[in-house]
Amino acid sequence: MISVVLDMAGGALLLLGLVLLTISLIGVLRQPGTFGQLHAQGLATGPGVMAVLASSIATENAATITFAVLAIVFIALTSPVSAHAIARAAHRRRPRRHGAAPKAAAPEGTAPDGEPEQTR
Numbered sequence: 001m002i003s004v005v006l007d008m009a010g011g012a013l014l015l016l017g018l019v020l021l022t023i024s025l026i027g028v029l030r031q032p033g034t035f036g037q038l039h040a041q042g043l044a045t046g047p048g049v050m051a052v053l054a055s056s057i058a059t060e061n062a063a064t065i066t067f068a069v070l071a072i073v074f075i076a077l078t079s080p081v082s083a084h085a086i087a088r089a090a091h092r093r094r095p096r097r098h099g100a101a102p103k104a105a106a107p108e109g110t111a112p113d114g115e116p117e118q119t120r
Helices: 002-030 034-059 062-093
Strands: none
Touching: 002 034, 034 062
């Protein structure tokens, strides 16, 4: 009896995880910018992978379930950190928009890049 319940729960979690991963993949492919793709990717690394790993309860094997729980904890700790690092790098790398604060004016006799002006 308990085996049937665990099989049903494991199958439901596996199906849920695969649906979330599929939705996330479609979102990553359709989003035009890095931040939109990162948002869609969060669905895959968070609930998607965790649901697939949690479906290991159907195995009724203590070693497999322990490994899955440790993997879920590892993903829960590292996924936000990696997403933040990617978002920060993308934010630093993007070009400035028109109307952004201008750079400080170059001193008299120097080019805007700081080099002395060439005289003819």
